[in-house]
Amino acid sequence: MRIGVVTFPGSLDDVDAQRAVRIGGNEAVALWHGDADLKGVDAVILPGGFSYGDYLRCGAISRFAPVMDKVVEAANAGMPVLGICNGFQILCESHLLPGALIRNDHRKFVCRDQLLRIENNRTAWTSAYEQGQEIRIVLKNGEGGFVADAETLARIEGEGQVVARYLEVNPNGSLDDIAGVTNARGNVVGLMPHPEHAVEELTGSGLDGLGFFTSLVEGAFA
Amino acid sequence: MPKPEILDPQGKAVQGALPRLGFTGVTDVRQGKRFEIELEGAVTDAVLAEVEKMAETLLSNPVIENYTVSVEQ
Numbered sequence: 141m142r143i144g145v146v147t148f149p150g151s152l153d154d155v156d157a158q159r160a161v162r163i164g165g166n167e168a169v170a171l172w173h174g175d176a177d178l179k180g181v182d183a184v185i186l187p188g189g190f191s192y193g194d195y196l197r198c199g200a201i202s203r204f205a206p207v208m209d210k211v212v213e214a215a216n217a218g219m220p221v222l223g224i225c226n227g228f229q230i231l232c233e234s235h236l237l238p239g240a241l242i243r244n245d246h247r248k249f250v251c252r253d254q255l256l257r258i259e260n261n262r263t264a265w266t267s268a269y270e271q272g273q274e275i276r277i278v279l280k281n282g283e284g285g286f287v288a289d290a291e292t293l294a295r296i297e298g299e300g301q302v303v304a305r306y307l308e309v310n311p312n313g314s315l316d317d318i319a320g321v322t323n324a325r326g327n328v329v330g331l332m333p334h335p336e337h338a339v340e341e342l343t344g345s346g347l348d349g350l351g352f353f354t355s356l357v358e359g360a361f362a
Numbered sequence: 363m364p365k366p367e368i369l370d371p372q373g374k375a376v377q378g379a380l381p382r383l384g385f386t387g388v389t390d391v392r393q394g395k396r397f398e399i400e401l402e403g404a405v406t407d408a409v410l411a412e413v414e415k416m417a418e419t420l421l422s423n424p425v426i427e428n429y430t431v432s433v434e435q
Contacts (some may be wrong), residue, residue: 168374197423204420233423235428240425243371287368287426 141356144171146211148202152189153224153336160336161185164353176206183220183264183356184211186227188334198231198241198283212236220264220356221328225281226319228330237321237330238296241289244281245313253345254279254333255307256319261361263326267359268351275348279311279333286314286321286332296321303329312318363394368426397421405433
């Protein structure tokens with residue numbers, strides 16, 4: 141499959157995400173924030189970083205980049221979209237995902253190998269994992285606290301829209317230890333930790349992140 | 363402003379710093395943002411409605427923030 145990776149001004153992990161896409165057996169297509177063109181890709185990844193310098197709010201300005209009009213349109217039509225870290229923030233600001241991400245409750249940047257549990261393996265991006273599988277991947281964020289009002293939180297918990305949950309420690313004050321969520325349809329996923337940094341033995345904490353980049357293929361041929 | 367039910371880590375940091383400077387009796391601090399927007403011509407209801415729209419779509423995130431709009435001539 142052809143998976144587009146969007147580069148915004150201030151994106152950091154776009155090249156890593158492209159590499160992870162290729163290691164996962166897919167073709168990586170570079171997309172540019174200023175172009176209202178998805179180049180015919182089958183899926184889109186919004187990578188981590190500090191797009192537009194995190195000015196105003198993380199993801200608030202990126203949401204209105206020309207490419208995002210196309211991403212929102214495609215996501216609403218069912219195209220798989222994965223937002224990692226800053227990409228997760230952009231998807232929340234775009235209202236493609238419920239909730240929002242605020243500054244870590246302890247107010248410090250956190251960088252650690254984080255244990256997670258996959259809570260929903262029925263999404264476009266997590267089907268390669270077992271339900272309840274525990275994985276360890278890198279977490280690095282300053283504003284990763286997932287929040288939502290009580291009604292929204294009850295709804296996403298009840299509907300199984302929590303995709304991944306932090307284990308051992310809650311690193312940023314996220315409600316219900318939520319590390320990632322999906323939309324009602326299951327095609328849009330946001331994740332605060334970074335699976336693209338855990339796809340090769342040489343670097344990172346192992347291969348636990350690879351499933352996010354192989355799930356689309358497995359889903360297509362399942 | 364962050365909604366009352368949303369944790370405000372920046373406000374908490376400021377609240378923690380105030381007693382260290384000798385300011386006592388502060389029971390809570392919430393930190394928000396203020397935008398000063400200059401407009402052409404008179405501020406009619408239609409113009410004000412446009413500013414409300416700016417506040418709702420870009421300047422604030424209604425999921426976690428409340429906003430108010432006021433006019434200064």
